[in-house]
Amino acid sequence: MSVAPTPFSTVRDDGVRIVSDRLGDPDAPAVVFLHGGGQTRRSWGKAAAAVAARDWQAVTVDFRGHGESDWSDEGDYRVTTFAADVIDVLSALPPRPVLVGASLGGFTSMLLAGELAPNTVRAVVLVDIVPDMDPSGASRIHDFMHDRMTSGFGSLDEVADAVQAYNPHRPRPTDLDGLRANLRERDGRFFWHWDPKFIDGTSALPPVEVTEVDRCHAAVDAILRDGVPMLLVRGQMSDLVTEDRAQAFLARFPAVEFVDVGGAGHMVAGDRNDLFADAVVEFLVRHAR
Template sequence: MPFTTHGHGGVRIAADRHGDPDARAVVFLHGGGQTRRSWGRAAGAVAERGWQAVTVDLRGHGESDWAADGDYRVASFAADVREILEQLPPDPVLVGASLGGLTSMLLAGELCRGIASAVVLVDIVPDMDPSGAERIHAFMADKMVDGFGSLDEVADMIAQFNPHRPRPTDLDGLRKNLRRRGGRWYWHWDPRFIDGTAAHPPLEVEDTDRLHAAVAAILADAVPVLLVRGQVSDLVSRDRADAFLVRFPQVEFVDVEGAGHMVAGDRNDLFADAVLAFLDRHRPPGD
């Protein structure tokens, strides 16, 4: 069921609710350039297990408003999510991929400590691989201005970026990530988010000390944390995942076989199983 709220600065935020609205919530936050639709199957699996699953379009993405003032700070994404959480039962779980994971770190570890009962970081650590980050940035920037002449062009570009994922035969699913304008297809997100023209860009992604401090604070509050890595990810190499786990030995870890950076899209079955097992381990008796 769709619902909306207004986040930081009045930006309208779109979200979907799956399952029992009175049940404790698992809130899914997508990565940069994605939408809440990327969580569909995982959210459905969580809702079937008795949780309320909430998927959110971050500001500047999907059906949420673009920030009129160009405010795309990670702290502002986090402030938007806080507004969503105020409409949900207490003690939600945050599941954040990439940008959504960084947002979860700052929200639960700095801006509103204690707001989450557990945190799942999906293929993201503070000290990410710069070459992988540059590759993702280049993918998002390519065709950002010119757009695509057809959905086939979009599918070809995605297949080149994710060679381990089969090219879709049904292209209708791509429409949810695109906007149609002047006979061409364009990515659904605000170009200012990626092209450096935003008045307030997400500079926190480069502040590894701040992000590490946020993770440390989450763990100091005895909040369980799970890192789910795509085994062939180029953003979170195994070495960088290992360094994160050495720094924070309390963090649980799952390496998803056959998945790249888009873990939920690449291997939703294994991803959903890992998240559900983590939720079961940390679900209070009688919940």
């Protein structure tokens, strides 16, 4: 029998409310899942359940401007601000959690553990992200997020068509109601859940750190020098972390462990949750207990 996650909120100094879910024993060590730029905390549902079933506390977070968390009136969507939001969430958890970050969540994990709050986490898992990501893959993600952002969709079928065009290797869902978690309904139309300022270039404080390759490499180096275990999980069909870019990252940081997930693209956890969850749990068992 499945157990529903327990939601909780933290409020930042600028008034932005961050919404998270907890699954499992609240006194157990925490694994904190941080989603990508086009996702919400719901994207981790199956992976969080698999981790919680192994006696961890699984916590999934909606970044500001995403999901059920507040949008920033100031348009503050810097990666360091996402990281500061997460640090507030961590203050409500047992010390030294594990961070699992996909794409934008991976950049947030790098800067949190390697720059803003060193020696506060016990392990870091990067999900299909390296500092020197492929620009063509990044552009494809941006184009998908930007398309129909202001016009919206007339039906869930239109949403499903757009998602399948972006992820052609993933079967089209038969139950379209599951898409609602990624949408906001307004005036009979469906819109993506994220704040348009996050993606359309009008944010006063955009996430420019994702382009600061040297800074992110320095953060990874600092994490490893602190003795924190790291794992890179790549989707074998990823166009953001190509095989060459993954191997260059691993050559630069040979202490980082690596799992290449067959049958998965950039959205690794959604494409092959079984293999993804197994890889994360196996890494945690060896390094984070």
